[in-house]
Amino acid sequence: MLLITCPYCGDSRDESDFTYGGEAHIKRPLDPDALTDQEWADYLFMRTNTKGYFREMWNCSSGCRRWFNAERNTVTNHFRSFYRIGEQPPVPDTEVNNG
């Protein structure tokens, strides 16, 4: 069971109150018409299937119904941080997988 903290509501609740949204920080193409098939495949289907700390999206579906991001270790299920959409992750890219 995961205990998740919504950064908008501020309280910690059971995972059944939330909906999973998969990998975070995938950018929607700015100019979709200019994309090749390969680039479309990368955007739509290809995923970073990280073993370790992973940035992912959750929706506070039984609370404020807003999307937010989290960093969770996919092996131990330990959450390192929760942060709002539009905010930068608290741990920089270079250290994302260290510990």
Place this chain on the structure above:
Amino acid sequence: MTKYSIFSLLRNAVSYNENWQAAWRSPEPKAEYDVIVVGGGGHGLATAYYLAKEHGITNVAVLEKGWIGGGNTGRNTTIVRSNYLWDEAALLYEKSMKLWEGLSQELNYNVMFSQRGVFNLGHNLQDMRDIHRRVNANRLNGVDGVVMSPDEIKAKVPCIDITSKPRYPVLGASFQPRGGVARHDAVAWGYARGADAAGVDIIQNCEVTGIRREDGAVTGVETSRGFIGAKKVAVVVAGHSGVLAEMAGIRLPLESHPLQAFVSEPLKPMFDTVVMSNAVHGYMSQSDKGELVIGAGIDSYNGYGQRGSFTTIEHTMAALMELFPIVSRVRMLRQWGGIVDTCPDACPIIGKMPVKGLYMNCGWGTGGFKATPGSGWVFAHTVAQDEPHELNAAFSLERFISGALIDEHGAAGVAH
């Protein structure tokens, strides 16, 4: 390899079963092989077995980071069926079904394949339309199947509730008589024994930590037991496919999720078939020991820890209680999780990778066990001939670029 028979049983009985030969050797890895198969699960061992048997390639190593049958092969709910909707999938799983039907004899190893039939229930009108369509499609592809009414289901499964009381009442089902269950560990052990007898080296406790490449071609793998060379590396590692692909600089359309299963305390014989429900999301069969073997859907989040959340257990039990009110006081004995690599179209990727000499067989998601023999058979062909067999040509990585997906999600009556 000593052949198992009634005579070998008798001979070993009189010597107090102390002289059985080990089912496979535990050799030291050689410096180089023709083919390295990464992953000693059912699919990897089947690949090695068919490389030796069908293609005469015996200088093969199977590298397993843990022990044989300790991963998803020993963690599934053992259901075998081939009633998939789309032609590509139906033909691949049916190839597997045909191999299952002769597998115990071929391997001289009892995999306890029991063709007790598989029900896929429908709970609303659209479910029933889909079931009619799928059964018709199956029959056109030579896959057996019939549509059953609630009364016909009740005759086969007396403990099921077909009244209008449940929130999602049973309106009918598809039934595949040739479907059933098999002893999952025995499949891994049987293939391991068969491959070993043909000269394949099975190396356990040997984790691959890197894939060495030169000029865009594979030259071998770094392992916890040193470098092992090979011009062809075949990766069949289920949940860890993403980790291995990253070692070769390849991105895959896969996400790894925990998938849980359960067994109950042993009960007297209750029903002798397999019941699956996509709508309420649960499936159940009864093992020869009398335990109810229960499974459901994946946990929603990505994960590599071989366990899941209680929320999913609760959801599964609620679904089964609706279908089988009789189990309400049955206690669960064990629960476990495996890591499944799910693909956006719920179909596997079996083929060549952008790096020369690298082949991957992954993305089976929640439904890989049933495909073990066929998967190994087509993958061995792909590796040996350096091109896919016609049965797995459509299951390439390129389909995500071309858009030719094989969308079995929701189409196959599967609890994906």
